[in-house]
Amino acid sequence: MTISADHAAQQPATAEPGAAPAARHASQQAGSQHTEQQDPASEAVRKFGITVEDYMLPARHQIQMVGPDGTLHPHTEQGTQPGHEYTLPGEAELLAAYEQLVVGRRVNDQNSALVRQGRMAVYPSSHGQEACQVAAALCLADGDWLFPTYRDSVAVMARGVDPVQTMTLFRGDWHGGYDPSKHKVGIQCTPLTTQLLHGVGVAHAAKLRGEDTVVLAMCGDGATSEGDFHEALNFAAVFHLPVVFFVQNNQYAISVPLAHQSVAPSLAHKAVGYGMAGERVDGNDVVALLAVLGRAVKLAREGSGPLLVEAHTYRMQAHTNADDATRYRQDSEVAEWVAKDPLSRMTTYLTDRGLLDDGLAARIADKAEAVATQLREGLSEEVPVEPQDLFKYVFSTPTPQLKEQSAMLADELARDAASTAAASTAKGSGK
C-alpha cells in the first residue's frame, strides 16, 4: 500500500471562482492517481456560462424522463438545463433494471407476507421505492461500496447479496447476515444517518491508497435532520471524496411529514451549503434515476468530489408492520402515488418501445418467483441459534470476564439438559 504524501483537505476556495480549480488541481495531483479532471463546477462555468451556484443548486425542476403514464418526455421536457444534462440509458441497462424492479417488488410483497405469517419479526418495506433501490445498486461498479439503511434490503439484494442472508437482521437470528467486506455493502443500519460517515471513511481510505472506489451512501428524508447528515456531507466535501449521497425522500419519517423536517426549497438544495452539486430526480422513474445516479457516480469517480441526489418517491406501505399509516395520512394521497408506480410505468415504457414482450415478461416473472421461493423456504427453515455466539464476537479475543460468563451459561444449559434428561428417564420408567 502506498499512501501519497500530502492531500488531506482541499485548499480553501478562494473568493474568485476562477482561482479555485488550480488549488483543487494541485491538491488532487498530490493525493490521487486518477487522471486529472477539470473541476466540474469550473467546467460548468466555462462550458455553459453558468455560475458555480447554478452548478451546485439542483435544476429548477426534478429530472424526469419517463412520466407516470410510461411515455418518454422529449429531451427538452426532462427537467434538464445547462450544467444538468443527462443521457438516456442504453437498452441493456434498462432491461437489467426492469428485471430487478420486478424482483424487488416481489421481494417486498413476499417479505411483508412472511411477517404477517409470523415467520419474520419485522420488515420495513420499500414497496413503491423499488426504482430507487434498483438504481442505487446498478449505478455502482464492482469495486464500489453501498451503504444502505434498514429499508434498503432490495438494494442490498440487487448488489448481489443472498436474499436469505439479507433478511437475517429482520428474522432475528443475528444483527446482520452478510459479510460487508466481501460484498462491499455496509451492514444495514437502524440508527439514522450514522452510516453516511462510514461511507465517507471508506471513500477516504480508498482515496489515500489511490484506489478507484466510489461510495453510494443512502438515507431517507427524516435522516437529513440528523447531525451526522451534516457532518458526513461536510467531511466528504472538505476532503473532496468520491461519495454520492442518495436521499430517498419518501415523504414521511414514520409519521412525520417532510414539512416538519425541513423548510428548505428541497433537500437537494442543501448541497450548495457544503460546496457540492445537488440534483432532484423523480424517484419513481428508474430511467431518470439510472441517468442521474450514473452521472453522479461518473463525476465522483472522475474527481468531482461528493454529490447529493434527492429522489422524490413515496412509501406506499406503513413504516413497518408495527405502524398504522392511516393515523397520519389520507387514502387519497396514497391513491395519487399508486398512479405514479415505478414498476407499471416501466412496463408500459418498455412494451411501447418494443423491448418487452410477453415471453420476456414471463421469464422475468419466473426469476422473481424463484427469489420469492428462496425467501419462503429459507425463512421457513428453523435455523438453530448457538447461545455461545453471544460471547464469541464481542472482541477478537474474549476477555477473562466474557470467558467466565460463557462458562456460566454453558453450565446453566448443561444443568437444564441434565434435568430434562432425568425427567424423561423418570417418565420412561413409569415412576
Added chain:
Amino acid sequence: MSPTITTSSEANGNVSAATARAAARAAVEAEKTGPQTITLAKALNTAMADAMHADESVLVFGEDVGMLGGVFRITDGLTKTFGTSRCFDTPLAESGIVGMAVGMAMNGMRPVIEMQFDAFAYPAFEQIVSHVAKMHNRTKGTVKLPMVIRVPYAGGIGGVEHHCDSSEAYYAHTAGLKVFTPATVADGYRMLREAIDSDDPVMFMEPKKLYWSKDLVDLDALRDEHTANTERGTSSEGRAAVARPGTDATLIAYGPSVPTALAAAAAAAEEGRSLEVIDVRSIVPFDDETVCASVRKTGRAVVIAEAHGFASVASEIVARVQERCFHHLAAPIRRVTGFDVPYPAPKLEHFYLPGVDRILDAVDDLQWED
C-alpha cells in the same frame, strides 16, 4: 511468558525508587541510547510516531492535531514527519471524526483519533456506542475496527467546565470497547503501542494532569520490549501492575489517581503502615487476578478514582473484589472518589479531587482495631 510491568512516576513523590530503577536499567543497557527523562506527552507522541513508521495504515487525525500538534501537543511533529495524508486536521465535528474513522478502519486503515477533551467527545457518543463497539459483534467478526480513540480526561489542571470529566465509565459500560488508561511515562508508550496493535477498538484515556509528568525511561528498551512481545504474541494488555508493594492494605487506582495513591502510600509508610498500590492500567479487560491476589494478601482495600462514585468503575471494582475475596476481607472495601456533583470550577476542584488525606482517612477506617 508475561512481560514484567513496572510503573513509576516522578509526580508521585516516589522519585528515588524510579531513579534507582532507571539507573539500574541504564547500567545494564549502557550501550544503547539509554534512559532519558521524558514526559508522558513525549512517550505518547513517540508511540504514535513509531507505530506510523512501522505500519503505513496507521493514521492520526482530529481537531488541531496537524500544524498545531494538538492542544496538548501530543501529536507534535507528526504532520511534518508523515505528511498531511497520515496526520491531518478534520472539520470540527466529533461524530464525524469517529464515524469517518469507522469507515476507514472498515477499509484497511488503523486510525488513531483524538478527542480534544473528555466532555467534547460526547457528540460522538452514538458512533462510539452504536458502531465502534458493536461492529465486530453484529458482523460476526467479519468486520474488525482496529482504531484507537484518544481521550485526554480527568481534572487537576484548573480547567474550565467541560474540560475535566472522568468519562471512563460510559465506555467501560459499553460491551465491545477496550478501555486503557496509563499512569506512567513508560506505560504511555507501551500501552499506546498495544492499543494501536489491537484489532479491537480501544478507548485510550489519557490523564491530562500527567501529560507533563516526567520519568527516566529507555525508549529503545521499550521498543525492544514491544518488538519482542509482538514476536512472542505476548503483551501487557489487560494486566494490572503492582505500582508499590505493601502488606497491610491495598490501594486500587488507575490513571490520574495512581500518583495520588502512591503519595498516600508513602505518607502511610512514615506512619508505619505498609500499603500496596495497584495500578489497574486496563479497565476493560479487567485484571481480576492481580487485583484480587493483592487484596487476599492484605485483607483490606480502598478503591480510588476521580470520577463520581455512584455507578462508577470504582463501584464495579468494589463489587468484583467483594464477590471474589469476601472471606479474606477484614473490613468493608472503601471508595474514595469524586463527589456526585458536576466537575467543579477551578477554584473548587481541590475539594472534589481524591487527595492523600481523604485516602488516608479511608485507610484509617478499615477496622484496624479488630
